[in-house]
Amino acid sequence: MKDYDRSLLRTVHLVPLTPFTAKDELNKELYHKHIERMAAAGIRVYMPAAGTSEFHSLSADEIVEIVRITRAAAGPEAQIFAPVGYQVKHAIDVATRSLAAGATGIMFMPFAHPYLSTAGARDYYRAVIDAAPCPTLIYKKGPDPSDAVLLELADDPNVVGIKYAVNEMHQFRKVVMADQAKAPGGRIEWLCGTAERFAPFYMLAGAPGYTTGAGNLCPHITLAMHAAFAAGEWAEGLRLQALLIPIEDYRAREADSFNIAMLKSAMTLLGQDFGKPRPPQRQVTTKERDEIAAMMKPILKAEEEMAEEMATVGLTK
Numbered sequence: 361m362k363d364y365d366r367s368l369l370r371t372v373h374l375v376p377l378t379p380f381t382a383k384d385e386l387n388k389e390l391y392h393k394h395i396e397r398m399a400a401a402g403i404r405v406y407m408p409a410a411g412t413s414e415f416h417s418l419s420a421d422e423i424v425e426i427v428r429i430t431r432a433a434a435g436p437e438a439q440i441f442a443p444v445g446y447q448v449k450h451a452i453d454v455a456t457r458s459l460a461a462g463a464t465g466i467m468f469m470p471f472a473h474p475y476l477s478t479a480g481a482r483d484y485y486r487a488v489i490d491a492a493p494c495p496t497l498i499y500k501k502g503p504d505p506s507d508a509v510l511l512e513l514a515d516d517p518n519v520v521g522i523k524y525a526v527n528e529m530h531q532f533r534k535v536v537m538a539d540q541a542k543a544p545g546g547r548i549e550w551l552c553g554t555a556e557r558f559a560p561f562y563m564l565a566g567a568p569g570y571t572t573g574a575g576n577l578c579p580h581i582t583l584a585m586h587a588a589f590a591a592g593e594w595a596e597g598l599r600l601q602a603l604l605i606p607i608e609d610y611r612a613r614e615a616d617s618f619n620i621a622m623l624k625s626a627m628t629l630l631g632q633d634f635g636k637p638r639p640p641q642r643q644v645t646t647k648e649r650d651e652i653a654a655m656m657k658p659i660l661k662a663e664e665e666m667a668e669e670m671a672t673v674g675l676t677k
Contacts, residue, residue, distance in 0.1 A: 577626050
């Protein structure tokens with residue numbers, strides 16, 4: 361699987377919001393339209409049904425269906441990584457069915473299990489990868505898997521990247537350098553898993569791609585931000601990042617517990633009702649909805665202006 365074109369990951373990775381109906385069912389039509397809008401804006405890499413997509417509240421059938429719709433709406437060239445986790449058999453089942461539904465590969469979600477160990481993490485990854493070989497990303501959000509295990513797994517022909525979400529830049533730089541010492545340019549892609557707040561710092565340390573939730577609202581701004589940093593235009597990149605920081609700071613309130621609720625509330629400002637986040641995600645109050653609306657007004661104006669400008673010069677549809 362090392363013939364996978366890793367350069368396709370050197371961009372913005374959208375974690376699309378999952379819309380629910382009033383009956384708490386997938387709103388398939390709205391989701392399809394949302395992905396079409398994201399694709400038209402220029403998003404090419406998707407992590408549907410992952411963290412901001414409410415992975416832990418979705419059934420296996422729902423995850424597979426979301427992957428299927430993402431492929432249908434995003435087109436054949438999109439890179440789509442299906443999230444897997446929980447029991448080994450559950451992960452293999454979701455991986456196998458998601459690949460059949462159009463996923464490019466899989467992404468291991470952070471462990472939800474207690475009593476973790478490096479040895480156990482290694483065994484888990486091996487069991488799933490061996491049963492469902494495909495381009496594979498690993499999402500690191502805590503001590504396990506250890507960096508040593510990640511460097512070991514980088515030799516696996518299926519493992520193409522690490523979504524690194526432990527914001528310790530020195531340690532991240534060290535692990536990237538250790539990988540690069542094994543092969544020119546490294547064996548895999550190292551990716552920022554903590555979105556726009558940390559993306560520029562990860563990019564300096566060796567992560568050419570990053571995930572986004574704010575991209576659900578402002579795809580043009582985050583893509584332009586990535587392009588600026590990739591071109592070495594740091595002042596412009598930081599200017600664009602400043603537009604998105606209010607979104608990221610709001611989502612980060614109270615131990616990141618506004619991550620999903622803030623975005624779903626803001627989607628209503630675009631005329632799209634994605635429904636409520638499923639429990640145990642927090643709900644926003646009327647006061648918080650008003651705060652979000654006021655905060656988003658200038659950001660959405662900037663997004664609209666950028667979208668019109670890009671369409672005018674032929675960069676997007």
